[in-house]
Each structure stands twice: as structure tokens, then as C-alpha cells.
Amino acid sequence: MRVDRKIAWFVILGLVTVCLCAQIVAPANYAKQFREAPNSAPSKHFLLGTDDLGRDRFSRLLYGGRVSLLLAPAAALLSTCLAAGLGTVAGYSGGIVARIIMGAVDLFLSLPWFFLLITVRATLPLDVSPMTSVTVTFALLGFLGWAASARVVYAGVKALRTSDFITTARSCGCIPWRTLAVHIMPNLKPILWAQFLVSIPAFILAEANLTMLGLGVAEPLPSWGSLLRELENYDNLSSQPWRLAPLVLLMLVVWGFQALLSHDEVMA
Amino acid sequence: MLIVLVGGILCATLVRFSPGFGIDERELDSRLNSASIAAIRDSHSSNLSLPKFYAKYLRDMLRGQLGMSETFQRPISELMRERSNVSLRSLAWALPGAWILVLSGTILITGIRNRSLDVFSSIVVGGLMATPGAIVALWAASTGRGSGIALILILVPTLYRYTRNILERSFRKMHVMAARARGIGTLPLLVWHVLPAAAPQVIGLVAVSISMAFGALIPVEFICDSPGIGQLALQAALGRDLPLLVTLTMVVTIVTFLANAAADAVNDVMTPLSA
Numbered sequence: 001m002r003v004d005r006k007i008a009w010f011v012i013l014g015l016v017t018v019c020l021c022a023q024i025v026a027p028a029n030y031a032k033q034f035r036e037a038p039n040s041a042p043s044k045h046f047l048l049g050t051d052d053l054g055r056d057r058f059s060r061l062l063y064g065g066r067v068s069l070l071l072a073p074a075a076a077l078l079s080t081c082l083a084a085g086l087g088t089v090a091g092y093s094g095g096i097v098a099r100i101i102m103g104a105v106d107l108f109l110s111l112p113w114f115f116l117l118i119t120v121r122a123t124l125p126l127d128v129s130p131m132t133s134v135t136v137t138f139a140l141l142g143f144l145g146w147a148a149s150a151r152v153v154y155a156g157v158k159a160l161r162t163s164d165f166i167t168t169a170r171s172c173g174c175i176p177w178r179t180l181a182v183h184i185m186p187n188l189k190p191i192l193w194a195q196f197l198v199s200i201p202a203f204i205l206a207e208a209n210l211t212m213l214g215l216g217v218a219e220p221l222p223s224w225g226s227l228l229r230e231l232e233n234y235d236n237l238s239s240q241p242w243r244l245a246p247l248v249l250l251m252l253v254v255w256g257f258q259a260l261l262s263h264d265e266v267m268a
Numbered sequence: 269m270l271i272v273l274v275g276g277i278l279c280a281t282l283v284r285f286s287p288g289f290g291i292d293e294r295e296l297d298s299r300l301n302s303a304s305i306a307a308i309r310d311s312h313s314s315n316l317s318l319p320k321f322y323a324k325y326l327r328d329m330l331r332g333q334l335g336m337s338e339t340f341q342r343p344i345s346e347l348m349r350e351r352s353n354v355s356l357r358s359l360a361w362a363l364p365g366a367w368i369l370v371l372s373g374t375i376l377i378t379g380i381r382n383r384s385l386d387v388f389s390s391i392v393v394g395g396l397m398a399t400p401g402a403i404v405a406l407w408a409a410s411t412g413r414g415s416g417i418a419l420i421l422i423l424v425p426t427l428y429r430y431t432r433n434i435l436e437r438s439f440r441k442m443h444v445m446a447a448r449a450r451g452i453g454t455l456p457l458l459v460w461h462v463l464p465a466a467a468p469q470v471i472g473l474v475a476v477s478i479s480m481a482f483g484a485l486i487p488v489e490f491i492c493d494s495p496g497i498g499q500l501a502l503q504a505a506l507g508r509d510l511p512l513l514v515t516l517t518m519v520v521t522i523v524t525f526l527a528n529a530a531a532d533a534v535n536d537v538m539t540p541l542s543a
Contacts, residue, residue, distance in 0.1 A: 107274055107278070110479075110521045110524045110525060111517065111520055111521060111524070112479050112480070112482045112483030112486075112520060112524075113483055114483040114484075114486050114487070115482065115483055115486060115501055115516075115517075115520060118486060118501070118502055118505045119501075119505045119513060119517070121505075122505035122506050122508065123505075123508065201398070205398075205400050205401075208400040208402065208403075209400050209401055209402045209487050212400065212402035212403075212406075212487070212491075213402065213486075213487060213490060213502065215506075225400075228400065228402070228403060231403065231406060232406065234406060234407070234410035234411075235410070247399070247403060250398070250400070251395065251398040251399060252398075254397070254398035255394055255395075255398045258394060258397065258398070
């Protein structure tokens with residue numbers, strides 16, 4: 001394994017572990033307001049200081065990481081499953097079914113993804129509880145992010161369908177479902193894994209962008225996107241560099257997921 | 269064309285069935301009597317039936333009328349003209365700027381094949397790719413750099429990575445390797461062998477970059493307070509402005525389709541030449 005991939009695994013697994021243990025590691029609850037200490041600088045009580053409502057930034061960073069690091073992979077899994085299902089059916093069956101599915105893919109891809117995302121997100125209720133908002137945001141990412149992956153899966157299945165071993169299996173009387181399950185799907189694993197890994201950083205960044213525009217995770221539940229909104233007050237950044245912590249962590253994680261992809265997967 | 273029409277109707281369906289659609293805050297004004305409230309409700313009634321709305325919308329569109337924006341209370345054609353001028357001005361130098369940076373960077377790095385330069389460029393591009401577009405826009409707005417610079421910084425890393433992969437793949441082609449083995453210099457190798465082989469894919473990527481640029485316009489124009497199409501799209505989405513959203517969806521789909529069709533046409537001419 002390459003050194004940068006080892007570092008990437010170490011960074012991601014380390015962060016996931018720390019964020020999962022937020023209830024133990026974090027000094028305070030993400031919503032707890034220390035009203036006597038708003039906007040305080042880092043200290044031994046508040047490692048990254050407090051925000052303007054007196055909430056501990058370090059605790060919010062850990063809880064926010066839990067939201068982003070658990071739900072982005074869940075959304076990526078959803079979109080990869082959708083892409084695998086639709087891409088496989090289109091690639092294997094061909095004909096009218098393939099044309100309908102690939103038409104839907106073309107429709108999704110003909111619109112910029114972020115435009116589609118804000119349009120669909122804005123049609124859903126905006127004044128909802130934090131838990132609903134976080135579920136809606138990541139479910140949307142999962143449901144809308146499958147099209148590009150489906151095209152890759154479709155191309156993979158189409159290539160496999162005409163390969164010698166599939167022709168042999170079919171000539172031996174292997175039924176379509178068995179051919180799909182036993183011969184095609186296992187060969188799609190590298191493609192699906194690559195699509196899953198590509199989707200995670202894309203979804204983390206999309207959530208950050210959505211939340212910064214006010215369409216993502218609702219307060220007081222933190223996500224890395226909502227923590228980045230603090231950077232809107234850009235002028236004080238040079239005197240309060242610790243406010244950049246969520247951005248640094250987000251960039252580290254996104255880099256980590258990108259580094260996990262092998263060179264061949266990136267080239268594909 | 270079918271994709272454009274289906275896209276429009278899907279957008280209209282989504283907005284029509286969104287919670288709270290058709291509710292007008294003026295109905296809460298206690299000074300209005302029941303007749304006035306009925307008149308307000310009546311003004312929205314044309315949008316309540318989706319098939320009726322869409323049929324009327326398409327009929328009006330064929331006559332060159334795009335209807336009225338409910339959020340801005342202005343004709344959509346007027347809004348589109350005004351806003352697209354602002355966005356086109358940003359795109360007119362951001363897209364070529366991004367492509368000049370990407371092409372010069374990738375040609376230099378794949379041509380020179382210097383390990384430290386390659387690592388440096390990978391770090392810069394990786395860092396930019398890992399930064400949310402909204403943060404780049406925020407930085408541009410706070411430092412007075414403008415939306416064009418933000419767009420370039422958002423577009424360059426993705427385009428760079430794709431273009432570099434395309435050029436690398438071209439470098440690995442058999443005829444390029446054979447030419448290299450014969451001792452052809454880097455510059456002639458690039459000009460006569462690598463770039464012609466990569467051209468069709470790069471042209472395809474140019475078409476994709478137009479769609480990418482529109483996606484990037486939304487956070488950039490909203491955060492930089494630049495009154496363009498991107499800001500209009502977000503305001504239309506937030507205001508659930510059905511006629512404006514349908515128009516924007518169709519315009520964006522048509523632009524993407526035209527860009528792809530133009531790239532295909534250029535590719536049809538280029539592919540035999542590069543072969």
C-alpha cells in the first residue's frame with residue numbers, strides 16, 4: 001500500500017473514531033451555552049474557544065464531524081446502490097429498458113448537480129427540526145447523486161456482458177439472475193468501490209455548500225458545513241485562526257478520501 | 269428536446285407539490301377582506317393545476333412570453349436578460365481564464381515530467397478541490413476579488429485533474445511511446461502526437477465545464493452578492509417561484525445540450541484529423 005494511502009486511512013479512521021466517541025471525548029454538549037463566556041479565546045476549558053452564543057467550538061467540531069463522517073458515507077452507499085441497481089439492469093437488459101434508464105441518467109446529468117440539489121431541497125420543508133433537516137439533506141444527496149455512477153456501472157456491465165466468460169455461462173444455461181449475481185456483480189466490485197469513495201468527499205463538500213447557503217443542516221445540530229458559517233465574519237480570522245479548525249478538518253478528510261483512490265481508479 | 273421538456277415538467281411537478289406551495293403571506297394581512305383574499309388566491313389558481321400550468325407555459329413560450337416571476341413581480345424575460353448579462357460577463361473571462369491556467373499547467377507538468385513540480389501541483393490542486401466552493405466565494409467576496417476569481421478557483425482544480433489524466437493517457441499510447449523511443453523532443457511530441465490524441469476528450473471537457481460553471485455560479489453569486497443567473501436560481505428556489513424555476517431549468521438544460529452538441533460536432537471534425 002502506498003504511503004499516502006496509509007496516511008489517509010490513518011487520518012480517516014482516527015477522525016471517525018474520535019468523532020464517534022464525541023459523547024466521551026467532547027467536554028460539553030454541542031448545544032450547551034456558556035453564557036458567561038461568549039466569543040472566548042482558546043483555553044484549557046474551551047480548546048477552540050466558544051462561539052457568539054457561548055457554545056464550545058471543540059465539542060461542536062466533534063459532534064459536527066460525527067454528522068458529516070457518518071451520514072456522507074451513508075448517502076454515498078445509497079447512491080452507489082441506486083447506481084449499481086439501475087446501471088446493472090440497463091447494461092444487462094439493453095433495449096428499451098436501457099434507453100429509459102440512460103434517458104433518466106441524461107436528464108439528471110443535463111442539469112448542474114448543485115442547481116438540481118438546491119431546487120429539490122428548496123421544495124422540501126425548510127422550517128423543520130434539526131434531525132429532520134440532516135436526514136433530508138443527506139437523503140437528497142444520496143438520491144440525486146447516482147446518475148454519474150450509474151453511467152460508469154452501465155459501461156462496466158455492458159463490457160462484461162459481451163465478455164467470453166459470460167457468453168460461456170449463458171451457453172451453459174445460466175439464468176439471467178444467476179449470471180448477474182454470481183458472474184457480473186463480483187466483477188463490478190472495484191467500480192462500485194471507486195464510485196463509493198468518489199461520492200463521499202463530494203457529498204461532504206455538497207453538504208457544506210448547502211448549509212452555507214442556509215439549505216442544509218439546521219441549528220443547533222452542528223455539521224462541518226454549519227460550523228463553516230462562522231467564517232462569514234472573515235475580518236477577525238487573522239486574530240482568531242482557531243476558527244479555521246472545521247475547514248482544516250474538512251479539507252483533511254476530503255483529501256483523505258481522494259487519496260484512498262488508487263491511481264488507476266482516478267484515471268478511470 | 270425531449271430531455272428539456274421532461275426536465276421542465278419534473279421541475280414544475282416538484283415545486284407544485286412542495287409543502288406550502290401557493291400560500292401567499294399577504295393572506296395574513298388582517299386589513300384585507302374576504303373578497304381581496306379570494307382575489308389573491310385566484311391569482312395563484314393558474315399554477316395549482318400542473319397540466320394546465322405547463323400547457324399554458326409552453327404555449328406562451330412559443331409566443332416568446334416567459335410569464336411573470338412571482339418572487340420579483342417582474343417579467344421573466346426581462347429578469348433573464350438582466351441577470352444573464354451579469355453572469356455572462358463573469359463567465360466570459362472566468363471560463364477562458366480557467367482553461368488557460370489548466371492547459372498551460374497540465375502541458376507544462378506532463379511535458380517537463382519534473383517530480384517535485386508534479387507533487388507541488390498535486391498539493392495545490394488537492395487543497396483547492398477539498399475546499400467548499402462557498403468558502404472560496406466567501407474569501408473572494410471578503411477580499412474584494414470578485415466572482416470571476418472565485419469561479420476560476422472553483423473550476424481549475426477539477427478541470428486540471430481531468431485534463432492531466434487525459435494527457436497522461438495520451439502519453440501512454442503506443443504511437444507516442446514509439447515516437448519517444450525514437451528520440452523525438454518533448455515539444456514536437458506534445459504538438460504532433462500527444463495533443464492531437466487528447467484533443468477530442470479535452471473538447472468534450474470544455475462542454476462539461478460550461479455546466480460545471482453554472483453549478484459554481486450559484487454559491488459564488490449568492491455569496492459575492494452578484495446579481496446574476498446563479499443568484500436568481502437560488503432566490504427562485506427559495507421563493508418556490510414555479511414559472512421562474514421552470515424557465516431556468518429549461519435554459520440550463522438547453523445551454524448544456526448545446527454545449528455538448530457543439531463539442532460533439534467539433535469532435536466529429538477533429539477525430540479523423542487526430543487519427
